[in-house]
Amino acid sequence: MRSDALVLALGLLVGGAAQAVTVFTCEPEWAALTRTLLPEARVHVATHAGQDPHHVEARPALIAQLRNADLAVCTGASLEAGWLPMLQQRAGNARTREVFEAADHVELIDPQPGAIGTPWAGDVHAEGNPHLHTDPHKLLEVTHALAARLAQAVPDQRSAIEQRRVGFERQWKARIAAWETRARPLRGRSIAAQHSTFGYLWRWLGLRQTADLEPRPGMAPTPGHLQRLLDGLRRQPPMAVVVSSYQDPRPARWLAGQLGDRVPVLVLPSSPPDDAGPDALAAWFDQMLDALLKAAASSPP
Template sequence: MRINSKTLIAIGALFSSFLAGSANAQLNVFACEPEYAALSQELAPDAKVYSATSALQDPHQVQARPSLIAKMRQADLVVCAGADLEIGWLPMLQMKASNNKVRSTDNGLFYAAEHIETLDQLENVDRSMGDVHAKGNPHLHFDPSRLLQVADALSAKMTQLDPDSATSYQANLAAFSEKWQKAIPQWEEKAAGLKGKKVIAYHSSFRYLFNWLGMEQVADLEPKPGIPPSSSHLAKLVSRSQEGDVMAILFTSYQDDRGANWLGERTDLPVIMLPMSVGGNDDSKDLFSLYDSVISLLTEVQ
């Protein structure tokens, strides 16, 4: 069969169209935390997305395993919370992976915290203060408005790295934003009764959640951020709990439950494990169901 020049041009155009249409399938995303793996998948459903951690792991403490190094070596885009959450392990991964594409935020490195106003920023930090972050609280994914800002910035980063798929990224962002903005008032209506409620919790893991819903964390199970509960500290929390205004004791899916349970047994307060991220319990399979699950667990005991 003879193939004329017009046929070759048509075949070439079809092939180019195929490559452009499948471009974001080639985008390889390394997410530091599962919430950013989930967000990346919303914005680029055909991309290869890998999460370096699970909701059952403390994202402050991660080992630079060979498997993580290999995944980062293949990445076009690394998406992390930032605000120094990953300072203890991400630089080591970057060094060992030797992937220049993801060494700088000018290229394929993305920090969510750099695109919003973080809570609890500190001018000065020293070791005596425990595990605190001068750049602010990095657990920003429990603020729906801030997460939407991150989604917008992340979509722009994906477009920068993969301009051939710009239309696709814009459409995916629009679809996610529309669905997310519809969900926010529904969550707020369901959680209305939580406003003013007081809790005891670990660390400041749910700082953004409490700020959004108008809740207050009146005490920390840790004597200092990152320091395990001591007997003397827990005894003080028993006294605080006896004031009668605490709704519940909370801990996350990766935190040790022993201190929370010890306190719960001595105060008769409910002890609730909240999923810290996607996959933190059976109900939190994506960002939407994560919010659904957390709010449902809290409203059951309000």
């Protein structure tokens, strides 16, 4: 936070300690974490799991939410590069000129140095895969950094935030251990998927993505590309074809159909549901694991 913004924030707090802090979040996972750490915050979220977080329309309602926010919490690593700068410009809010970016606090996988993402080249993630929220270990690292940032914004809540962080981390680590035990049958299995949305999830669970339905990152599947994938997939059928909740499932269904319908299509939510209570994040991981384990059990290894 810049020093003038800090002075402003402190001034606001001295002037009205009981005032709730308003947080603008780009994706539901950051809204869920913010609510966990600071339940009294007024939290807005710009997207939901049915929306593509790479492409968001700068609607007047979003501009107004950002204009009134004390803090903005997003993914970063260029995930929101296509829409957040325009939103910031239109909101004209000095407090959210600098955004808390989760990607600044973890090591990203699959960086592609030299790759340039343009509206024509698709969603190329040059800095690395920004969809880091699908790794529960990375979420822990972000929680740590976000707690510090929230405490900076609301200093009189510092000890309460710290207590909630410690409590969340304890619970979350226990959940990770249980998930890792449950997910053992997934290790080494292969899947086909569209985009790198679940790249961290695959890596965490030991799954191998052997095909990407996108001909180029961020580009919709084409018949020619799917046809080219088929040869390899017929030789080594994946345990499932996975698409995100915001993607058109038809190309995945076609591909699975060509593989003889023994391969299920899984539509996984790309984010937790917004405002689904304190366990939204955990319930989302449970849901993804349930779907993957079911697919693993029903398809031959």
